[in-house]
Amino acid sequence: xxxxxxxxxxxxxxxxxxxxxxxxxxxxxxxxxxxxxxxxxxxxxxxxxxxxxxxxxxxxxxxxxxxxxxxxxxxxxxxxxxxxxxxxxxxxxxxxxxxxxxxxxxxxxxxxxxxxxxxxxxxxxxxxxxxxxxxxxxxxxxxxxxxxxxxxxxxxxxxxxxxxxxxxxxxxxxxxxxxxxxxxxxxxxxx
Numbered sequence: 388x389x390x391x392x393x394x395x396x397x398x399x400x401x402x403x404x405x406x407x408x409x410x411x412x413x414x415x416x417x418x419x420x421x422x423x424x425x426x427x428x429x430x431x432x433x434x435x436x437x438x439x440x441x442x443x444x445x446x447x448x449x450x451x452x453x454x455x456x457x458x459x460x461x462x463x464x465x466x467x468x469x470x471x472x473x474x475x476x477x478x479x480x481x482x483x484x485x486x487x488x489x490x491x492x493x494x495x496x497x498x499x500x501x502x503x504x505x506x507x508x509x510x511x512x513x514x515x516x517x518x519x520x521x522x523x524x525x526x527x528x529x530x531x532x533x534x535x536x537x538x539x540x541x542x543x544x545x546x547x548x549x550x551x552x553x554x555x556x557x558x559x560x561x562x563x564x565x566x567x568x569x570x571x572x573x574x575x576x577x578x
Contacts, residue, residue, distance in 0.1 A: 423496060427470040430494035430501070434473045436552065437464045440578040445479055451568040456482065462575060481509060503528060510535055516545060524549060529562075543570075553577045 460479025488507035516530025
């Protein structure tokens with residue numbers, strides 16, 4: 388707790404120094420870079436279009452050719468920390484067990500990449516990914532997570548397809564030496 392208080396105090400001090408300089412035009416190049424890094428951009432405004440309540444329909448495959456498992460749930464999205472991050476709170480049922488999930492998504496203004504972190508109540512690890520939009524307007528994210536069956540770190544890829552303002556689809560592919568296979572599809576329909 389003490390380290391959190393110290394970090395928060397440091398951030399407040401930095402803002403206290405930088406903000407008066409903004410109006411005076413006296414910022415160094417580094418300070419200007421810091422201001423650009425912390426200022427929500429068009430990418431953040433685009434993420435905000437997903438704010439709201441969604442019905443979710445999950446289809447999952449444990450391995451290539453396996454029978455799909457289906458589930459339904461809910462998702463509530465909101466922008467947090469002054470419009471810098473999208474918080475996505477999810478619930479569903481998998482294999483008869485309730486699942487609560489949390490995703491935080493952001494956009495790194497300097498590196499020009501989207502970043503995402505996912506955690507849920509069916510595991511104890513993080514799934515971390517980053518990516519960009521392709522020429523077709525799909526957000527392609529590449530990441531790593533712990534495989535709960537083997538305990539090994541595995542690679543995955545997600546493809547987020549914007550259908551319209553009322554619907555989007557996220558596909559997840561496991562990246563394996565034998566080739567990629569689609570392990571999950573989530574259809575989001577706005578309530």
